[in-house]
Amino acid sequence: MTTDVILKIAISGVLTGLVYGLMALGLSVIFGVVRVVNFAHGEMMTIAMYLVIVAFNALGLDPFVMLVPISAVLFALGYLMQRAIINPFINRPEHSQFMLLVAVALVIVNALLLIFGPDSQGVTTSYSFDSFDLGGIIIDAGKVYAAIAALIVAVLLFAFFRLTLTGKAIRACADNYNGALVVGLNVKRLYALTFGIGAACVGAAGTMLMIVTDVTPAIGPAYTLLAFVIVITGGLGSMPGAIIGGVLIGLTEALGGFFFTPSAKSMFSFAILVLILLFRPQGIMGRRTA
Amino acid sequence: MILEIENLDLYYGDAQALDRVSLEVEKGELVAIVGANGAGKSSLIRTIAGIERPRGGKIRFKGEDITGKPSYVVCDLGVGQVAEGRQIFPSLSVQENLEMGALLPRARAKMQAELGHVYSLFPRLAERKDQFAGTMSGGEQQMLAIGRCLMGQPELIMFDEPSLGLAPALVQELFQTIRKLREGGLTVLLVEQNVAMSLKLADRGYVIENGRIVLSGTGEKLLHDDAVRQAYLGIAH
Numbered sequence: 001m002t003t004d005v006i007l008k009i010a011i012s013g014v015l016t017g018l019v020y021g022l023m024a025l026g027l028s029v030i031f032g033v034v035r036v037v038n039f040a041h042g043e044m045m046t047i048a049m050y051l052v053i054v055a056f057n058a059l060g061l062d063p064f065v066m067l068v069p070i071s072a073v074l075f076a077l078g079y080l081m082q083r084a085i086i087n088p089f090i091n092r093p094e095h096s097q098f099m100l101l102v103a104v105a106l107v108i109v110n111a112l113l114l115i116f117g118p119d120s121q122g123v124t125t126s127y128s129f130d131s132f133d134l135g136g137i138i139i140d141a142g143k144v145y146a147a148i149a150a151l152i153v154a155v156l157l158f159a160f161f162r163l164t165l166t167g168k169a170i171r172a173c174a175d176n177y178n179g180a181l182v183v184g185l186n187v188k189r190l191y192a193l194t195f196g197i198g199a200a201c202v203g204a205a206g207t208m209l210m211i212v213t214d215v216t217p218a219i220g221p222a223y224t225l226l227a228f229v230i231v232i233t234g235g236l237g238s239m240p241g242a243i244i245g246g247v248l249i250g251l252t253e254a255l256g257g258f259f260f261t262p263s264a265k266s267m268f269s270f271a272i273l274v275l276i277l278l279f280r281p282q283g284i285m286g287r288r289t290a
Numbered sequence: 291m292i293l294e295i296e297n298l299d300l301y302y303g304d305a306q307a308l309d310r311v312s313l314e315v316e317k318g319e320l321v322a323i324v325g326a327n328g329a330g331k332s333s334l335i336r337t338i339a340g341i342e343r344p345r346g347g348k349i350r351f352k353g354e355d356i357t358g359k360p361s362y363v364v365c366d367l368g369v370g371q372v373a374e375g376r377q378i379f380p381s382l383s384v385q386e387n388l389e390m391g392a393l394l395p396r397a398r399a400k401m402q403a404e405l406g407h408v409y410s411l412f413p414r415l416a417e418r419k420d421q422f423a424g425t426m427s428g429g430e431q432q433m434l435a436i437g438r439c440l441m442g443q444p445e446l447i448m449f450d451e452p453s454l455g456l457a458p459a460l461v462q463e464l465f466q467t468i469r470k471l472r473e474g475g476l477t478v479l480l481v482e483q484n485v486a487m488s489l490k491l492a493d494r495g496y497v498i499e500n501g502r503i504v505l506s507g508t509g510e511k512l513l514h515d516d517a518v519r520q521a522y523l524g525i526a527h
Binding site: 165168169171172175176178179180181182183184185186187 | 339341360361362364365366371373377378379380381382386387389390391393394438439442
């Protein structure tokens with residue numbers, strides 16, 4: 001019986017972790033290519049989460065229906081952000097990029113607070129109380145759907161970077177910036193595209209996360225931090241690393257919350273972060289750089 | 291005239307890298323720019339390519355003013371570059387590297403045909419097409435850099451120190467390749483520290499010192515110029 005409960009908790013942690021992984025993938029892609037750390041990452045995700053609330057309350061649209069439209073909106077937001085405000089900062093020192101993105105994060109949190117108020121909001125879908133019974137282990141159906149959707153988005157993203165010319169051009173910019181200029185790639189446009197793609201990941205992740213959790217405007221910074229923990233654990237700039245890191249952190253949080261108290265769950269993910277930094281500073285999938 | 295440069299000034303901060311540089315390249319010509327390390331040769335190539343922004347002067351390509359235009363615009367007009375240090379994409383495959391050269395609007399539709407052409411020119415690249423470019427030898431990377439540039443269908447191809455870091459036998463081979471490309475109808479602007487070899491190959495040459503053009507003339511004339519012989523060829527009177 002207890003093993004069943006532990007298994008249930010573990011599986012549910014892995015499923016949530018896949019969605020976390022998709023969120024972190026966005027951060028990793030942006031950093032890996034544009035070399036800008038998106039300190040407004042979690043806050044951008046809360047925008048997507050509130051879009052789910054609006055679509056659900058006003059139009060009765062299911063989060064899965066909103067997956068593509070919300071990702072598209074976040075893509076546009078990310079693209080415009082890069083073009084309009086981040087690009088002028090691209091050659092500035094890191095601390096001024098940091099200030100810029102923290103400012104963006106503050107604006108997002110407070111704008112959401114003004115519009116939606118401080119209370120926690122969530123959606124209750126037709127399948128919110130459904131579950132699968134895997135030989136005695138009960139798994140929430142919503143979490144399974146959300147995890148599958150997150151995996152599909154991640155696989156599509158891998159395919160985009162491996163198989164399309166635009167995806168390869170983005171990898172080329174990350175590989176050798178000067179080389180990209182030499183062959184005549186439009187680096188600014190590709191950077192904006194990359195920021196858009198990273199934002200779309202976080203949009204998809206936020207949409208899926210609404211199936212498993214609630215949102216408040218103030219939750220953004222916690223997700224930004226979570227994305228950092230995952231990306232550093234998995235290996236900065238590694239796409240599979242972000243997903244693996246997400247699963248590991250999701251699992252750790254779930255088990256930590258179960259064996260101790262839910263409020264202590266972040267403690268265990270930070271403990272993993274500290275261990276990784278001590279013993280494998282490049283992350284699980286990261287490459288050691290000179 | 292395919293390339294005309296008039297009074298080009300380039301600064302890095304307060305340091306002047308190019309000082310009223312003027313030069314011309316005729317269609318089909320092979321022009322060498324020689325000079326010591328730090329004379330401004332690479333700066334000149336990078337400014338023509340649209341990577342550095344000049345403070346003053348004019349650059350015209352096929353009559354069109356390209357001064358200060360971004361590199362993706364300049365490349366798409368037909369100005370190709372084999373950059374110093376090759377500048378390949380190490381974690382992309384050889385074939386992906388070549389594809390990156392053909393993303394310009396002018397070249398995109400001809401990508402497959404040009405890929406065949408480059409592979410026939412450099413069979414070694416065809417053998418290694420799925421290998422990561424970063425794992426290849428220096429000579430192979432130089433072939434890749436040239437192949438990648440050809441993928442963009444350039445009319446003018448600029449070589450920036452192509453012989454740097456290559457073994458002498460490979461340097462011979464490289465100069466053969468440059469000669470072949472030129473015979474195939476390409477206009478070549480060659481920047482080199484290897485003064486004797488490049489002046490022998492070139493129709494005309496310019497000598498650049500401290501960002502200034504100090505001498506110009508046919509390759510033959512420069513090779514026999516006393517100042518050139520003393521400064522760059524180590525031959526005393």
